[in-house]
Amino acid sequence: METVLLLIHLIITLALIGVVLLQRSEGGGLGMGGGGGAMTGRQAATAMTKLTWALGVLFLANSVALTILAAQNAAGSSVTDLLPPDTGSVDAPVLPSGESLLPPTTGDAPLTPPRAD
Template sequence: MENVILTIHLILALLLIGVVLLQRSEGGGLGMGGGGGGGNSVMTGRGAATALAKLTWIFAVCFIATSVTLTILAAQKTGSSSVIDQLGIPAADAPAPAEAPLGNDLLPPQPADAPLAPPPANSN
């Protein structure tokens, strides 16, 4: 069921892209505006524009419907499990982090921790 809806969804996406690219630019967009095509078309320029606009709306509504359907199917499939549950690591067996005193790693070494002899000087 999910594969069928996913296939329809992908076909709708391709059809939607195609229909949008077929539409004539009405200026102000990325294109330079549509030129007047030849007069040999079956439909007039305005009739083709409204038909493509209606087709775009139909494909868009169907695309959104398949998107929502796929989301619902995916949510039902996962249920209330999380990614941690899928790893198979029980949460109770995880070791608790050891509490370290705050700030000890940020302080410079104390004189008692300093080396007794100074480092040897370079003889270059």
């Protein structure tokens, strides 16, 4: 059932995108304006507006249905159920001694390399 609703949701989404892109631009948003859309005339604009509203309502209703279905399928389970059981003890990390933090010494080697004159 969830797969069917997801497929319907995809179809509604693509249709909604197409209808919005086909509508005539009525403003100068971002400097773009004018130009005729795919449909012209007042009746066509009203039809496109109604179709946009219908697809929007279907999109919202389908989203709510998918949310309810997902909540029912996940009832009684949680992501935290996948964690291993807690043993109750926490092991503190072992800190290295002060000498192991120093770089290794090479004996009586000079600090600077000899100059090649």
